[in-house]
Amino acid sequence: MTTSIKIFNPVIILDAIALKERLMSKIKTINGCWVWQGVKRKGGYGRIRINGKIFTTSRVSYELFVGHIPEGLFVCHTCDNPPCIRPDHLFLATHQENDQDKANKGRAKHGEQHWNAKLTTSEVVAIKLALKDYHFGLYKELALKYHVSERLIYCIRYGSRWARI
Numbered sequence: 569m570t571t572s573i574k575i576f577n578p579v580i581i582l583d584a585i586a587l588k589e590r591l592m593s594k595i596k597t598i599n600g601c602w603v604w605q606g607v608k609r610k611g612g613y614g615r616i617r618i619n620g621k622i623f624t625t626s627r628v629s630y631e632l633f634v635g636h637i638p639e640g641l642f643v644c645h646t647c648d649n650p651p652c653i654r655p656d657h658l659f660l661a662t663h664q665e666n667d668q669d670k671a672n673k674g675r676a677k678h679g680e681q682h683w684n685a686k687l688t689t690s691e692v693v694a695i696k697l698a699l700k701d702y703h704f705g706l707y708k709e710l711a712l713k714y715h716v717s718e719r720l721i722y723c724i725r726y727g728s729r730w731a732r733i
């Protein structure tokens with residue numbers, strides 16, 4: 569017997585166990601991250617073809633291991649490592665205006681060496697405090713200061729993961 573799940577829009581019904589196995593066969597554990605070894609798209613996010621459609625592996629992983637991603641929400645990485653698909657490194661951000669392009673530019677500038685940089689709780693607290701007094705260019709300043717991507721700063725501002733901090 570197979571376990572069928574519905575994922576994404578348009579909805580695809582598929583064998584969740586087979587898809588989990590497929591995902592897990594293409595990762596490598598590096599510094600605690602499950603780093604996708606298959607095809608990647610711009611920005612380092614993994615790509616996977618399911619029933620003829622291309623999906624982002626971090627989103628697939630979230631749907632498979634954590635739960636449904638409501639429409640309009642996007643998946644962020646606490647580890648700031650785009651090819652990582654480890655479910656407990658993923659969280660949702662609730663804000664609609666996901667300025668992907670800008671975030672990608674920020675990452676490109678700061679380089680891949682920071683992908684494994686992780687933030688401590690006190691750093692997240694400090695970032696949240698700083699974000700309360702938002703001004704133009706603040707994401708960039710904080711990204712440089714903490715050696716993470718602008719996208720992660722954005723995710724901390726609008727995300728669910730550190731919502732209680």
Ligand SMILES: [Zn+2]
Pocket residue numbers: 600601602645647648649652653654657
């Ligand atoms: Zn990770």
